[in-house]
């Protein structure tokens with residue numbers, strides 16, 4: 001008897017606004033504890049929230065990119081729960097009228113295309129961080145993150161494997177990055193996923209009882225947690241047991257999930273409309289303004305690179321692996337009018353340097369003007385390929401000035417000055433036998449003479465110029 | 476609506492509060508009065524009155540995405556029953 005795994009995802013992404021959702025505190029990551037905190041985001045009585053307009057704009061853009069309907073008359077609701085990471089004892093969220101509904105995302109899981117339905121996207125505020133204090137055995141609370149705007153993107157239970165889940169997360173991350181609504185740094189918690197998972201016998205249509213695994217913060221952890229939880233549920237059911245609907249915590253170090261205390265499982269949030277915020281009205285003009293502001297997304301860029309520049313699918317994928325990378329490529333293509341050469345540089349040498357130095361694509365800061373200058377130099381035959389590679393590395397690692405670096409290291413090729421003519425004359429004079437061979441029709445003699453001339457020029461001769469000078473001299 | 480001991484115990488649990496018997500008795504009385512007062516609204520004829528989530532007609536009260544000063548940490552922490560030099564302090568939470 002075979003089993004089918006059914007998965008739905010709730011993805012939380014921190015929005016890249018400058019200030020928090022309901023107050024003017026900064027959203028900057030880190031910072032000494034409780035220094036990005038004010039009476040509003042620390043939940044002091046008597047304060048009132050004011051909605052950050054940029055949060056709504058980012059939410060609408062995200063909804064449009066995921067083909068959602070945009071809710072025209074929306075509001076916020078209070079989700080009540082008492083836990084010290086939430087100083088008001090409620091989270092301002094959206095239950096009854098989320099900003100975006102009924103969207104979808106097309107994915108490609110190992111060559112199999114699939115459409116994942118998105119039930120809704122809602123806006124809410126992030127919670128603070130709890131830190132265990134080993135000195136006193138108590139818990140310390142840092143509210144710097146409290147009130148940072150979040151989008152929660154809720155899929156339908158359309159996934160049947162970890163591979164589909166990961167393909168969706170990759171595509172979603174890419175979409176959010178290219179929209180520039182989130183930096184999606186999983187290591188900083190700005191993209192996190194809750195996994196709802198159940199299993200059923202193949203062919204059955206009713207859903208099994210699901211469990212929820214919260215706050216998985218790496219793609220690897222998500223893949224492992226899914227494999228573990230599916231196997232656990234199947235074991236329980238095959239032994240005649242029942243699945244309890246519960247929240248489970250994934251321990252990535254031990255590779256197991258375990259049930260959280262039943263008290264934490266008591267999910268009775270007693271939602272009600274947030275009276276401190278006015279309703280939200282989004283008219284057609286607003287939606288159309290956001291639609292017009294939508295940037296070209298990664299999959300659109302890939303199609304364009306392949307069609308317009310004749311790039312391979314693999315190179316197009318590498319170039320759109322991160323917004324920083326495609327931005328650099330497009331700037332280089334634009335400045336040099338040599339998109340193929342620009343693509344080769346980014347997918348080849350720059351990727352190699354990123355890997356070697358352990359630099360994340362989001363930290364790629366190479367200057368496009370500098371690199372464009374090097375592309376122009378190599379295409380104009382001013383430097384050879386080895387010098388080009390060396391100079392690219394110097395620009396990448398030391399932020400070197402290309403012209404200074406090339407002249408300081410004597411990388412400029414000799415082409416039309418007297419040195420080439422002098423070298424050719426000397427080689428012809430020193431090698432009468434090869435000259436005679438060539439004139440007698442032995443082509444390989446030319447190769448030998450060419451090599452001698454290049455050696456005399458210290459490897460800095462422009463091969464085309466040297467070859468031409470040599471032929472003129474011999475014929 | 477009946478505010479009985481079981482409901483008080485449930486709300487106590489949801490709110491992570493620990494109440495004395497005297498407090499529970501007083502709270503049951505208070506809540507019965509409050510809920511009873513709200514129940515008076517049920518007597519109104521609301522047929523034909525559209526449902527709404529807010530008493531005001533205003534919408535879209537926004538602020539611009541501009542960072543302002545946060546509060547002095549020492550001042551904020553002074554409002555808490557317990558705090559260290561940098562953070563609020565609460566009883567140990569389960570992990």
Ligand SMILES: [Zn+2]
Pocket residue numbers: 020023024025036037038039040041042147
């Ligand atoms: Zn604040």
